[in-house]
């Protein structure tokens with residue numbers, strides 16, 4: 001989805017609950033659109049254009065965007081940072097898969113073969129499926145192998 005279509009969608013979804021597509025919300029949506037991996041609030045803040053904006057403000061805006069399906073939150077593994085990515089209303093995919101590292105708590109997107117994703121989403125027709133796999137990430141696995 002290009003940013004023009006995304007902006008139109010966001011304006012419409014937010015208007016349906018009496019909310020506006022503010023500059024902060026637009027920046028968040030554009031940052032999440034520009035990356036395939038989910039992001040923490042500190043990563044979103046570091047991604048430019050948020051000078052002087054409070055973390056709590058970004059958190060509140062993410063909550064509003066999540067409420068209308070534009071953003072989804074992926075809980076961190078064992079108290080790690082929550083990660084945010086585009087929600088079901090803002091993506092054309094029928095499912096997302098994420099690797100949640102059990103060591104460093106980083107969350108990254110997993111590219112599953114289309115046939116695998118289709119088989120899983122067939123079990124939940126009409127829904128956007130989110131799959132979280134809790135495992136040691138490649139970076140931590142490499143570090144661990146080098147240390148032993």
Ligand SMILES: [Zn+2]
Nearest residue numbers: 101104137140
């Ligand atoms: Zn890791």
